[in-house]
Amino acid sequence: MATASAQSLRKLYEEDETAWLEIMADLIARKQFSAIDYRNLSEYLTDMAKRDRREVRSRLIVLLRHLLKWHHQSEMHSTSWQNTVRHQRFELGMLLESKTLRNYAEEILADAYEEARKQAADETGLKVSRFPKECSWTIDDLLSDD
16 A cells, blocks of 8 residues: 555544545455554554443443432332333343453443442432442343343
């Protein structure tokens, strides 16, 4: 690949990421490995992995927070809470089809629970000590409709 083409790929990465991705996919499909923009491809893939992990963590915290509120403020149950739990279960379940992300979710469950516990206390006005200190749910429990 000529230097100009490599430079134009780097510029395209900054200006139109989707077009750049399509070109990278096409180059890989045609086994034109020498033409690949490796530096940006590596950065992009690393960023995607980080984004996926952030999304797992975020959805896990939201789900845990709503389950804590559901169990500790039964008088406040709403269809909104129920819909949030259902939606987070669905989205988290889709993400955790990846074994790597499932392992990550299991690894961070205790930390995510602690954050959810604090957020639930802030939202409900209850003392954080009202919520169990340890998470009693497994990932399978959290994804179950029960």
